[in-house]
Amino acid sequence: MNPYTYAGLITSARKENRVTIQHLYKVIEQVTGVSEKQIKNQDRHKHIVHARKIVGYFCRQELDLTITECGNVINRDHSTISYYLSDAEGLFQYDPIFRNKYDKVLKLMEDKSLITFGAETVKTMCIKKEAEEKIKELSNRKYL
Numbered sequence: 001m002n003p004y005t006y007a008g009l010i011t012s013a014r015k016e017n018r019v020t021i022q023h024l025y026k027v028i029e030q031v032t033g034v035s036e037k038q039i040k041n042q043d044r045h046k047h048i049v050h051a052r053k054i055v056g057y058f059c060r061q062e063l064d065l066t067i068t069e070c071g072n073v074i075n076r077d078h079s080t081i082s083y084y085l086s087d088a089e090g091l092f093q094y095d096p097i098f099r100n101k102y103d104k105v106l107k108l109m110e111d112k113s114l115i116t117f118g119a120e121t122v123k124t125m126c127i128k129k130e131a132e133e134k135i136k137e138l139s140n141r142k143y144l
Helices: 003-032 036-040 046-061 067-073 078-094 096-110 119-140
Strands: none
Touching: 003 036, 003 046, 003 096, 036 046, 046 067, 046 078, 046 096, 067 078, 078 096
């Protein structure tokens, strides 16, 4: 295999991860209300730390990034990510709120069509779905 071809594969994989991570931050903000800036800051409020743990766990488990790469995504050391991974296992077992948030993030991230679109498209899709549901509801009503 040509080394340049191999380098191109690595570059395209990194670009795909970059797009996925950008999308992950948008999904995290939608589910938890915590922005990318807050996740990367040093704040230690519980809701921010939970969002940070979700990002770290998702990067390691779903994107197969190394612990060091996961740390770079959220501006943390690899040892912090290692702690997040072990702590997330306990949270899955005993904290239904954490588990539900992670499940919502996972479900939204699995919808690959949203990755290529921006936040406005997601908002438009949600409004369109709400409108379709309202039309369906109104058409099912019986008028006297």
